[in-house]
Amino acid sequence: MKKLSTKIWGLIVLFLLVTITFMYVLTEYLYEQLYVEDTETTMIEVGEKLLTKYKGGKVTDQFIEEVEEFNTYSNFDVFAVxxxxxxxxxxxxxxxxxxxxxPNERKELLLGNAVTKIGYEERFERQxxxxxxxxxxxxxxxxxxxxxxxxAKISELANKDVFMIIGCAIIFSALLGFFVYEGIRHIMRPLNDLQQAVEKMSDGHYETRVTVTSKDEIGKLSEAFNEMAASIEREDEAQKNFLATVSHELRTPISYMKGYSEAILQNFIDGKEKEEAISLIAREANRMERLTNELLELARTSNEQKFELYPIVLAETIRDAISLLEQKSVEKNIEITTSFDEEIIVEGHEEKLKQIFINTIENAIRYSNNDSTISILTKIVKGNAIIEIIDRGIGIPEKDLPHITERFYRVNKARSRSDGGSGLGLSIVDQLVKQHQGSIKIKSELGKGTTVSISIPLMEE
Amino acid sequence: MMKDARLSFMLLFLFFLAGCNEQAFTKINPHQSFVASVNILEPSILFYDGTEEIAKWEFDKAYTGASLIKKDRILLYGHQLDEADLYELSSGRKIQTIKTGIGTTNAYYDEEQEKIYLTNSKTNSIYSYDDQGKMLKELKLRNYPMSMTSYDGKLYVVNYKDTILSVIDMDTFVVEAEWEIEKSSNGIIIIPEEGVAWVGGHGEGSKSNQAIDVYNLQSGELQSEINVSLMPVGFSRNDDTIFVVNHGSNELFAFNLQGDRLWNIEVGANPFVVTTYKNYQVVAGYDDHKLYFIEDQKIQKAIETNQGPFQLLVREVVK
Structure with a gap:
């Protein structure tokens, strides 16, 4: 397969040769035209001057001699017949x-007109x-x-010079060909770099970048490549982190369970301690179960890009979610106050929508202090249903807010297991809301509480 | 019924076409004397009485020559035409068409024999016809027979592209003698009083002929040369003067029967033909398409005619 640069070079050289040929032909044509025209005009002028010597009557020997005499001083041949x-x-x-x-020329001449001829003349054996x-x-x-x-043909005129002209044309073409080749190589170099970088990328070297030297199309392509490479690298990093987190999250409960179960088996503990150990094992098992469930859910929502949406009465779905979490709120003696616009009907998937509210309200309960209140209200703003879940809990530091929907991101890393969160809840909410063509905003003030507002498009009339 | 109607319509149309074709020209009164110029660039015959035009016959066929036959007929032929047409002057109508084949160079009518002779350059033959246009005989001659004249039962034919003049016995229609002549000879006149024939010509190659060759009628030998100017090709005579037109130098020469020059004048542009009509010598200028009427060595009148006057026909009716 020929390289692109070779093709472009070939094309340019071809154009060059065509141009040279065309110029040559054009020059010859123009030259002949001008030359012929000029010669013709001069000859007619001279002819007309010579005509004035003719005084009518028979053409005399003297006249013929005079014309012939003129011949010696003229640069073209003249004779009288x-x-x-x-x-x-x-x-x-x-x-x-x-x-x-x-006969035709005779007819024209009889009318007193001059006759011009261009072409091969047998008598003179030439053009x-x-x-x-x-x-x-x-x-x-x-x-x-x-x-x-x-x-005379232009080539005939330039008889001696014709080889020089051809030689010059060849040298000129070769030189131009060389420079064009170098130029194209220079232009194409970033493209070659890019190709090598792509090859490195496919080998797994995601840190590969190309140097952007120009602002042309290739420069833009290089920039886009660099962006893409950074993106891939980031994704790769996230993937690795995710895996590390998952294994870490799973390893901790397993090591608890392993340690306590071994201690029980070997009768190191008994009585009340044993019971506590067993309940701890059970709790950790529950956590693991929930963690794997949520991981499954996350994987499912990631894979499930599209699902069918249908009209859903928003207030009812939220109430369902609240009732499912009633026990947890009761445990912490948290009052949930609601203010719903009963008219709101959104486009949604009931189970997924419910999942959004369960995760969000569960989070609110989890990070609320005992005996506090959680307010949930719905309203319509610019064709969207806005659901606000307001808690008066511990709040989130401002620096953590942008990362709050990332997987396994937890504000307080140390608190991970004591508060029972997996760090996946909001990630799942974020994905589900996006699948509903909605958005999520989180406002929070440390120590005062958090407001999560979810926006879901209304059913189209 | 329908078919019949169509057929009769077609027949009617054909008659109409034939009628159109059979065009009648201006009639020429049989008692009318005339000199007529046969023009070949604009094929036509223009008739003049004295210096007045009396009729104009214009053709759409490329005739290259004509010959007066029996005073009331004109035979028109063409070098590129395969037929010759016979017109009657008194009716102005075409009365006959003679199949000739292409290549006819000249037509000559011998009044004594009442026969028409046509020379042909394709077959290099001469054909004899009776005055009704019926072909009688063919005789092979030399290369390009053209100029013709007759005297005392003999027909003299100049072979234009050859060096031979053929003498034909008109009774037997066989070549009786062949004279050696110049190439490109053209124009012949017999001068019985002197027993000679004058032969003109253009000259060979690019060399122009400047003399009339005088041949002895008996022996066919070149007897003498008469110097003229350039290319004497047209001859005519009256009782005691021979007129020779030189087309190369546009000159008319007058000689006595012995060949002594009497006078000469410049006349016309490229004249090929001279004739005598009444007291005039008439010269046709091929390039300036004019007829010149000369009397007393002076041009009395010049008349514009159609383009390419190449031959002159004369009919003088004695009243």
Whole structure:
């Protein structure tokens, strides 16, 4: 397969050759045109001057001599002819020789007009341009003045120089070809770099970047490549972190369970301690179960890009979610106050929507202090249903807010297991809301509480 | 019924077409004397009485020559035409068409024999016809037979592209003698008083002929040369003067029967033909398409005619 640069180079060189050929032909054509025209005009001028010497009547020997004399000083050949045989005077009779002028030219000359001919003339055995001036008197063609000049081809004129011209053309073409080749190589270098970088990328070297040296299309392509590479690298990093977190999250409860169960088996603990250990094992098992469930849920929502949406009464779905979490709120003696716009109907998937509210309200309960209140209200703003879940809990530091929906992101890393969160809840909410073409905003003030507002598009009328 | 109607319509149309074709020209009164110019660039015959035009016959066929036959007929032929047409002057109508084949160079009518002779450059033959246009005989001659004249039962034919003049016995229609002549000879006149024939010509190659060759009628030998100017090709005579037109130098020469020059004048542009009509010598200028009427060595009148006057026909009716 030919390289792109070779193709472009070939194309340019081809154009170059075509241009040179075209210029050559054009030059020759123009030259011939101008040259012929110029010669013709000069010859007619001279012919007309010579005509003034003719005083009518028979063409005399003196006149012929005078014309011939002029010939010595002229740069083209001139002669006068009075032989009627040469003037096709016998034409109604068949003539068996080649006269200087033909019957048609004779007719034209009889009218007193000059005749110009360009072409091969048998008599002179070459291409000539000739002008014939009539010597007429009382409608008689007494003779003619014949002026001619060899019509040399441009190549014939430049006879000696023709090789030099061809040589120059070849050298010029070669030189131009070389520079064009170098130029294209220079232009194409970033593309080559890019190709090598892509190859490195496919080998797994995500840190590969190219240097952007220009602002042209290739420069933009390089920039886009760098962005893409950074993106891939980030994703790769996130993937690795995710895996590390998952294994870490799973390893801790397993090590608890392993330690306590071994201690129980070997009777290191008993009585009340044993019971506590067993309940701890059970709790950790629950946590693991929930963790794996949520991981499954996350994986499912990630894979499930599209699902069917249908009209859902928003207030009912939220109430369902609240009732499912009633026990947890009761445990912490948290009052949930609601203010719903009963009219709101959104486009949604009931289970997914419920999952959004469960996760969010569960979070609110989890990070609320005992005996506090959680307010949930719904309203319509600009064609969207806005659901606000307001708690008066511990709040989130401002620096953590942008990362709050990332997987396994937890504000307080140390608190991970004591508060029972997996760090996946909000990630799942974020994905589900996006699948509903909605958005999520979190406002929070440390120590005062958090407001999560979820926006879901209303059902279209 | 329908078919019949169509057929009769077609027949009617054909008659109409034939009627159109059979065009009648201006009639020429049989008692009318005329000199007529046969023009070949604009194929036509223009008739003049004295210097007045009396009729103009214009053709759409490329005739290259004509010959007066029996005073009331004109035979028109063309070098590129394969037929010759016979017109009657008194009716102005075409009365006959003779199949000739292409290549007809000249037509000559011998009044004594009442026969028409046509020379042909394709077959290099001469054909004889009776005055009704019926072909009688063919005789092979030399290369390009053209100029013709007759005297005392003999027909003299100049072979234009050859160096031979053929003498034909008109009774037997066989070549009786062959004279050696110049190439490109053209124009012949017999001068019985002197027993000679004058032969003109253009000259060979690019060399222009400047002399009339005088041949002895008996021996066919070149007897003498008469110097003229350039290319004497047209001859005519009256009782004691021979007129020769030089087309190369546009000159008319007058000689006595012995060949002594009497006078000469410049006349016309490229004249090929001269004839005598009444007291005039008439010269046709091919390039300036004019007829010149000369009397007393002076051009009395010049008349514009159609383009390419190449031959002159004369009919003088004695009243």
């Amino acid at each position: 009075r032989n009627p045989r040469e003037l096709s005077a016998c034409v109604p009779f068949e003539i068996d020789y080649d006269a200087l002028i033909g 000539i341009i000739s002008v014939i001036m009539p010597l007429t008197d009382q409608n008689r063609l007494e003779g003619i003045i014949y002026l001619y000049y060899p019509l």
